[in-house]
Amino acid sequence: MDFKENGFMYGIAVMVIVFVLAQAFFFLIRAWRRGKEIGMSTSTLKNVVTSSALFTIAPAIAIMATVVVLSSSLGIVLPWIRLTVVGNLQYEATAAQSAMEAFKGGETAVAFGQEITDPTVFAAVAWVMTLGVIIYLILVPLFLKTVQNKVGKVTGNGDGNNKFGDIISAATFIGLIAAFIGNALVGKAATIVKNGKTEATGMGAGVMSVAVLITSVVTLLVLQKLCKKFGWEKFEPFVMPLSMFAGMGMAILLYTVLPESISLYEWRPVA
Amino acid sequence: MSKNKELGSPYIEKTHFWGRIFSVIAFIILLSVPTMITVHYDAHPTFHQIFDGFVSVALIFWTAAILEIIVYAPMLGTGASYLSFVTGNTTNLKLPCVLNAREIAKPKPGTDEDEIVSTIAVATSTIVTTIILAIGVLALTPILPKITAKGSVFAPAFNQVLPALFGALGAGYFAKHWRISFVPILTAVICLLFNGNLGTGTLIPICVVVSILGAYVMYISGFLTGGVKPENPLKKKK
Numbered sequence: 395m396d397f398k399e400n401g402f403m404y405g406i407a408v409m410v411i412v413f414v415l416a417q418a419f420f421f422l423i424r425a426w427r428r429g430k431e432i433g434m435s436t437s438t439l440k441n442v443v444t445s446s447a448l449f450t451i452a453p454a455i456a457i458m459a460t461v462v463v464l465s466s467s468l469g470i471v472l473p474w475i476r477l478t479v480v481g482n483l484q485y486e487a488t489a490a491q492s493a494m495e496a497f498k499g500g501e502t503a504v505a506f507g508q509e510i511t512d513p514t515v516f517a518a519v520a521w522v523m524t525l526g527v528i529i530y531l532i533l534v535p536l537f538l539k540t541v542q543n544k545v546g547k548v549t550g551n552g553d554g555n556n557k558f559g560d561i562i563s564a565a566t567f568i569g570l571i572a573a574f575i576g577n578a579l580v581g582k583a584a585t586i587v588k589n590g591k592t593e594a595t596g597m598g599a600g601v602m603s604v605a606v607l608i609t610s611v612v613t614l615l616v617l618q619k620l621c622k623k624f625g626w627e628k629f630e631p632f633v634m635p636l637s638m639f640a641g642m643g644m645a646i647l648l649y650t651v652l653p654e655s656i657s658l659y660e661w662r663p664v665a
Numbered sequence: 666m667s668k669n670k671e672l673g674s675p676y677i678e679k680t681h682f683w684g685r686i687f688s689v690i691a692f693i694i695l696l697s698v699p700t701m702i703t704v705h706y707d708a709h710p711t712f713h714q715i716f717d718g719f720v721s722v723a724l725i726f727w728t729a730a731i732l733e734i735i736v737y738a739p740m741l742g743t744g745a746s747y748l749s750f751v752t753g754n755t756t757n758l759k760l761p762c763v764l765n766a767r768e769i770a771k772p773k774p775g776t777d778e779d780e781i782v783s784t785i786a787v788a789t790s791t792i793v794t795t796i797i798l799a800i801g802v803l804a805l806t807p808i809l810p811k812i813t814a815k816g817s818v819f820a821p822a823f824n825q826v827l828p829a830l831f832g833a834l835g836a837g838y839f840a841k842h843w844r845i846s847f848v849p850i851l852t853a854v855i856c857l858l859f860n861g862n863l864g865t866g867t868l869i870p871i872c873v874v875v876s877i878l879g880a881y882v883m884y885i886s887g888f889l890t891g892g893v894k895p896e897n898p899l900k901k902k903k
Contacts, residue, residue, distance in 0.1 A: 402705055406698055413694050414752055414795055417687045421744050422788035424683070428676050429781040434770075442766045442782055446789040449765050453758045454794040456826040458801040474802045478795060479695055480753040485726055493718035513702075518710035520699035522718040528695060529723075529730045530750040535688040538738055538746055539681055545739035558898040561880050561889060563774045564842050566740055567764055569849045569876030570756070571835040573868040576853025578828035582861030597824040598861070606825040610832030615840060634765045634833050641829030642822040649821040657821070662861050 397513055398469025407475050414478055445631035452638060464490065467510055472520060480527040493522035578603040582662050592664065600660035602645055610641030676777050677743050680784075684747030691751045732870050744784030752791045756865060757827065761834050762790040768837055844889060848879035 397403075429439050457477055464473035464486055476486050497515055510516050583594035597603065614637035621630050648657040703709060737755055738746045741763055749759040766786035772778035811817060839846045852875045856863055880889070887894040 397706060402701075406701055410694060410698065411795055411799060413690065415792060417691070417751065418748060418788045418791040418795070420683070420687075421680075421748055421784050422792070424680075425744060425781045425784035425788065428777065429785070432777055432781075434778060434781065438770050439781075439785065441769050442785045443789045445769050446762050446766055446786040447793045449762050450758065450790040450793040451797065452826055453754070453761075453830065454797040455801070456823050457754060457758070457794065458798055459823055461798065461802065470802055474798060475698060477754070478752065478798060479691065480751060485722075489718070489722045489726075492721045493715075495721075496714045496717040513706035513708035514710050514714075517699060517703045517706065517708040518714050518718065520702050521710065521715045522722060524695055524699050525715070525719050526722040526726050527730075527753070528692065529727045530734070531688050531692040531695065533730065533734055534738075534747065534750045535685040537734065538684070538743070541735055541738050542743065542746075557890075557895070558884060559774060561842075561845070561884055562877055563740075564838065565845050565849075565876045565880035566736075566873055568835075568838050568842060568846050569873030570736075570740070570760065570869055571764075571831050571838060572846070572849035572853045572876065573865050573872045574827055574831035575835055575850055576857050576868065576872070577865060578831070580854050580857045580861065581863075582857075584864070585862070597821075602821060602825060603828045607828040607832040610829045611836040611839075614833045614836040618837065631769055634768065634837075637833035637836070638826075638829045641832055642825060645821040645825040645829075646818055650818060 396469060398510070398516060399471055403469070403471040407471050407478075410475050410478055441631045445634065448632065448635035449638070451635070452642060460486070467494075468516070468519065469510075472516075472523075476523050480530055485526065486523060489523040489526045490519050493519040496522075575607065578607045580661065583660070583664050585664055594664040597658070598660040598662055598664065600658070602648060602657055602659075605648055606641040606645050609644040610637045613637040613640040674777055677780055680743045680747070680780070684744065687747060688751065736870050736873055741787070742780045742783035744780060745787040748784070748787045748791055752794070754794070756869065757830075758794065759787050759790055761830055762786045764834050764838075845876065845880040845883060849873075849876035852876075 426439055430436070461470065461473045461477055464476075467490060473486065494510075494515065496518065510519065577599065579599055581599045583596050583598035585592050585594055614633060617629075617633045617637060620626065621633060651657075733755060734746075734750065737749075737760060740760060741749055741755075745759070745763055749755050752759070763783045763786045766782050767779070770778070770782045772782050814820060835846075849872045853868060853872050856868060856871060881899075883889050884895065885897050
């Protein structure tokens, strides 16, 4: 059996998953209890859970797809573990690639995309992937409190100066969202070096991304208006996830209906 | 409804305590993965083989980690930060999830309610992601490459998760705060026109800083308050 996908590796994965789930359930139950204590309604709390769960499905499937991309070199289990704890595709692929490059010129040199057959290379990759992200687990417990207090003071959340705090808080989120909107409008596809060649890992901005963006924006605005007009309070948690699915549905529709030369057209394709 | 607006309320203080404990356990578990692989397979890469790979990764990603914590932690809230930085996928999943949850529950920023909503959102998202990944790995591995493979009908949809996600999220914000939305979007577009490959890790801090500065200038000039010039909140503090 492949050493990358044997019982031992699955055993490690189970250990990691049990920890991640235990931590999440612990914080969830604690927050829920505190919410009830300060008078939040069960329906509000339930709505947050339902909407967050629905909202997570599509991105989680996309993350699953990145596990598959990484599995061509690393087997399925290590990418699974890595994307369960502090992971994302761009990072994991870069880390795996950097680790493999350290073996260049040796007997077992591999490039990202080729299967690793030497446990030593595999162990090196696991170490590099881990050490590259361990910084979060050092910085967060040490500095999170300081960072939050400093920012809280600047935005005035601590002294009741709400209007300004609310505006700065909204501006912060809008700044974050703007980066992704900009990417959907004019960005190029992210790339990784696979078998020595630069390859796009997804799609850059083009017909598809702009159509998807417009669809999800319009769907959300229309659904929100309908909810307000007809008082569909129970439907509100589904508005955001549904708008997202509508956007993704538009991608499938365009791909099915239009010729690829139009539907997959990118303004600035990766050469 | 709680009006507890103190930074570091007893609940949040306790969250820091538990968050730190879980971070230490996560640190040990994370390091135990390569350690167990090394010991079990008797596979010992040399110091240089690990260090060479590590340095090129650390230069980029350790810097990005510092920026991420400064920019995202205040947006996420305390419990959500501890959870999110342990489980990863912060920008493409956890943070959007928190924004979505806040849109639904509409808590006041900085209150215990706000903290509870963001914690529940990230905890739920973590549980769902972990379950989907587990099911996916165990059951869907043979099918998934076909679904996401180039040429599959579903492939374009998975390539467009981010525009779909941030379009849906942004719409509400842009409709409500259209005045402060122009500047950061324009900034993102201009930056990307100069360098189309600029990673979101770099672009986000730029857009966030520009957005905050833009909003601050608009606020003190009275553009956001119907022409009435409010007192400069930063000067008032001194």
